[in-house]
Amino acid sequence: MNISKAQCSRYFSQLLEMEYIVSVNGGNLRKVSYKIDYWDNYQAIREKIKRHLTSQLEALKNRQI
Numbered sequence: 001m002n003i004s005k006a007q008c009s010r011y012f013s014q015l016l017e018m019e020y021i022v023s024v025n026g027g028n029l030r031k032v033s034y035k036i037d038y039w040d041n042y043q044a045i046r047e048k049i050k051r052h053l054t055s056q057l058e059a060l061k062n063r064q065i
Contacts, residue, residue, distance in 0.1 A: 003011075012034065015021045024033040 001008075012021070015034075016023065018038075020036065020038045021034045022037045024035050025031070
């Protein structure tokens with residue numbers, strides 16, 4: 001990516017502050033691992049859609065009985 005170590009560190013700090021990523025191991029200064037924690041809220045949207053569809057299916061099942 002051709003960016004300096006300092007600039008890379010600033011980018012990671014900003015992503016941590018915005019809670020887009022989380023530090024996985026955090027203790028080792030030589031090797032730091034990160035995990036993406038926020039994917040434009042796709043996971044939450046998928047869960048909301050799944051709950052809504054499930055409730056609609058349950059409502060249909062209850063009507064047929």
